Amino acid sequence: MSESTPQRPYTRIVRRETHSPRSTLAVILAVLVIVVAAWLITEIVLNLLGHPPLLSAPAQLAAGVTALPTFATDLMIGVGSVLALAGIILMIAAVTAGRRARHSLVGERSAVVVDNAVIASALARHAARAGAIDPDSTRVTVGHRRATVEITPTSGVPVDTAAIEAAVSTQLDSFGLRPVLAPRIIVHSHGKVGA
């Protein structure tokens, strides 16, 4: 690896900060497997000591597995589909990227990772100032590639959409976000009275 170039560790760090480590899920699964293993150990030890089992002795377990086809069909299909579905969901979680609601931006000195909420909040302030409306009348949603600015105007007061659009675009350009956000301005046709 070329560690001499300063960009190299930053790309890795930024990637790790903008994607989920899947730690919570992995730890939950590990704990579940540990619980099952502990239960099996307990059953085996109880069986060896000749004590009654907690749920089912090893011999009963084996008999149950042998008798699987004789159980009620509805029950089997139900349990089987739930297990298979859980398995599929876990496998999807294992291979998908697990993106967090964050963007990276180009810093002059450091790597920077910003929550989408912060971007939305800054855009809302600038949109409200450019349109001369109350910040509480603006609602900004920031997705992975799109920033949607929704404006509820005060009834009877026209909204300068062009000015708001220009302000939002300027702000987005100045942030230098990766990936780039495309702005979209929506002015609601029904205004608020007296806001």
Add this chain to the structure above:
Amino acid sequence: MNNTNRGLNRTLIMVVGLVLLVAGALVVALSVVPAFGRRWSDIAQQVSSNVSGVLVDTPLGTTGSSWLWIGVIALLLIITALLVAFIVRQGRGHTRRLLSQPPTDNGSTVVDSAVAEQLVTQSLADRPELVSSHVSTYRIRGASVLKIAVTCRRGVSPTDVTALIDDRLHALDALVGAEIPALIQISGGFRARTTKATRLS
């Protein structure tokens, strides 16, 4: 920033998912396909009688049990130990050392992480646009990297915060005489207002 092994996390999730999927499909197939169910019963019966035979042939002293059970317990204990190690291994990577210069004739110089952490935290403490800041140091591929996590108030521009922190980092660079890589993480901004709205009556 931490050195959690993400590949291992995903591998564990994948393996558990695969086991559940196979088990679920098997359970459904057993009840839906009668021929498969009959074969399953035959084979399972045979396997369990074989296993019983083996268990009888491997006695543990005079207890009347098989020593194979001890082996099974040992195997389960090893799996448990590995999984516990896996859980404990999550999210490490902090370091207490920021810099260590190669020793010279006059001795060697070591700078603790606490120096950078406290300097940066202090320099950001009185900034009105930030609600809080937390600085920590991680060791990434042999190099110390600072992580500056800040929560900013509503409407603060992320570029302004970045410029502010970059400025403080340049001051730090000048102070310690080396440029330490840094990650700035900006969060908050929605519920954190500057002050309460003032009501004029």
